[in-house]
Amino acid sequence: MQQTNGRVMDIRTVLVANRGEIAVRIIRTCRELGLRTAAVHSDADAGALHVRMADEAYRIGTAPARESYLSVAAIVAAAQEAGADAVHPGYGMLAEDAGFAQAVADAGLVFVGPSAEVIARMGDKVAARDVARSCGVPVAPGSPGTISDPAQAHAVAERIGWPVVVKASFGGGGRGMRVVHDPAGLDTALTAAAREAGAAFGRPEVHLERYLERPRHVEVQVLADAHGNVVHLGDRDCSVQRRHQKLVEEAPAPDLPAGVRDRLRDDAARLAREVGYLGAGTVEFLVLPGTGEYFFLEMNTRLQVEHGVTEMVTGLDLVAAQLAVAGGEKLWFTQDDVRLDGHAIQARIAAEDPWESFRPAPGRVATLVTPQGPWVRCDMGIESGDAVAAEYDSMFGKVLARGPDRDTARRRLIAALDELRVEGVPTTAPYLRGVLASAEFAAVVHDTGSLERDWAPDPALRPAAPQARAASTAARPARRVRIATDRGPVEVAIYGVAPAQGTEVALSDRPGRADVSAGRAADGPGAPPTAPMDATVVAVAVEEGAAVAAGDVLVVLEAMKMEIEVRSEITGTVETLHVTAGASVAAGTILAEVTPPSRPSGQAAP
Structure with a gap:
């Protein structure tokens, strides 16, 4: 397919309103x-890497994203x-915020994406379902609008049948979703879905849909210009998910009957045309x-994290296409020109412990060495020595591989993850390597629940622990000290508090948390519950004096x-609460004190 000629009307400087891997990709x-x-x-x-790569950079605030x-x-x-002509939002953050798109337009700048009106219409999941229904696209049974009270929710659930899924009406990415199997x-x-939706998207509204058992997640990439042209760029499968968030994506979606594939693609293009879409969307x-x-x-209504697999099978740079249509260019190809060549698979690399x-x-990240090869692509938001910050998403990169067929692409991606x-x-890399090598994934018999239902992490695949620490160090740090540097905060973890006088405190270079304030970790059964990492308190589930059982959420x-x-x-009584909703806590912060029934209130533990 012929690529855009690179001329982007009236755009000379682009402000990238994002961070990490996607900002690097756009730059x-x-x-x-x-x-x-x-x-x-x-x-x-x-x-950060995206700051180092850009021609210029601007501070916009403190660490919390808000x-x-x-x-x-x-x-x-x-x-x-900056004198920018256009603003590219990337994905996440403000990418699907209609108010942001309108503010950019009101400032006389080009927003690289659809209009604020379209973002608002399709960002409202209830309104989007109405649009789909109006143009003949099948929609799962659900509530006619947002849920106003629990009684309404129970009535809707009884009507559409159990199980149901409570979903955020604004937002996406698996946030604000809860599957419920019974009343x-x-x-x-x-309550939980509304709380999470409010924190993530600033809108706590939720709605109900029938929960579909063991489906596959298939999506269609669309691209539209301001001249009325709409094309699809094939489909993708994103069924390997954890907590409704994707971990592995591939293009095209495997093992779809031809008739189903054609209808999916046609429905997606028709929906985009119906709403007057502009740019890249899914x-x-x-x-x-x-x-x-x-x-x-x-x-x-934005670029997807998984856009790279579509690029690898179409030969099209979707970011270049976004900029071209945002700059007023007409699509330089038609639907008949779109050809999918081969198969591509992507694994998301996140700083998480499966x-x-x-x-x-x-x-x-002390060391980052990316795989090399003619059919391998790595999109990374960091380099060796950079930190994965606790304030943002844990994903810091993606590894992709392409092959003439699915099995070749799968084996190449396995080899790349090994490298x-x-x-x-x-x-997540070693775990996803195991998923890709599984018989179920190879045979395409998995679904959106396979990871959590069937693919428990194999202990044999767990990487070896970092180099042994000095004999005097403890298993968990007794204290963490944050030191400000010109490349961001650096943490020193202090291990092995002296059990007796004369014993030195050892410093360890064990990879630890960045941006962590001083805290402590308590060990032993019944020890006060502590924050496992820097976090924000979104809810306190108990009150002081409340009786709790082992396993109850505090x-x-x-x-x-x-x-x-x-x-x-x-099991015991909540003696003291040390935090309130909305508070920020550092790793190791004691959150509450729970006393067992055998110990009188206020009596210290032995």
Whole structure:
């Protein structure tokens, strides 16, 4: 397919309103097109790779995203100061914020994406379902609008049938979703989903849909210009998911009947045309294997994390295409010109420990060596020595491989993940290598629940622990000290507090957490529950004086776009709460004191 000629009307400087891997990706294409780039950064990202790569960079706030990357005013001001002609939002952050798109347009700048009106219409999941229904795209049974109270939710659930899924009405990426199998769990799910949606998207509204058992997640990439042209660029399968978030994606979607594939693609293009779409977008569906049935899920009005696999099988640079149509160019090809060549698969690389329930593990990456090869691509947001910050998403890169067929692409990606070397933080790479090598994935008999239902991390695949620490060090740090440097905070973990006088405190270079304030870790059964990492308290589930059983939730934290439930290890009484909702806590912070019934209130533990 002929690529754009590189001329982007009236665009000379692009402000990239994002961070990490996607910001680096956008900057690289701008370089190829001869466009200047301006980066934005929080205090935590002052020395980040995307900042180093851009032609210029602007500070927009402190580390928390809500005070920097989610600040519309700060980003628009930075774009104006930079003399930018256009703003590219990437994905996540403000990419699907209609208010941001409108603010960019009001400032006289080009927003690289659809209009604010289209973003608002399709970002409202209930309204998007109505649009799909109006143009003949199948929609799963659900509530007619947002849920106003628990009684309404129970009535809708009884009408559409159990199980149901509570979903955020604004937003995506698996945030604000809870699957409920019976009436007993519905009220709790409504509260939790609304809380998470409010924290993630600023809108707590939720709605209900029938939960489809064991579907595949299939999506269609669309591209549209301002001249009325709409094309699709094939489909992708994103069924390997954890907590409704994708981990492995591939193009094209394997083992789809030709008739189903054609209908999915046609429906996606028709939906994009119906709403007057502009730029790159994705229409997502749930497909029921064996029946040929499928249902509209949502439309993402932005570039997808998985756009690279489509690029590898079409030969099209989607970021260049976005910039071209944003600059007023007409698509330089038609639907008949689109050809898919071969197969591509992507694995998301995140600083998480799959053997610890995918616990986020931010920290400094001492060494990063990426795989090489003619059919391998690595999109990374960091280099050796950079930190995966605790304030943001745990994903820091992606590894992709292409082949003439699916099995070749699969084996190449396995080999690439074997070659990938990350020292300093645990990652999802070895676990995903095992998923790709599994018989179920190879035979395409998996679904969106396979990872959590069938693919428990194999202990044999767990990487060896980092080099042994000095004999005097403890298993967990007794204290962490943060030191500010010109490339961001550096953490020193102090291990092995002296059990007796004369014993020295040892310093360890064990890879640890970045940006962690001083804290302590308590060991032993019944020890006070502590924050496992830097986080924000989103909910306190108990009150002082409340009786709790072992396993009861005490506090709900949020870190790296994940909610973490901290539970009581013992049965007893909540003696003291040390945190409140909305507070920020450092790793090791004691959250509450729970006393067992055998110990009188206020009596110290032996």
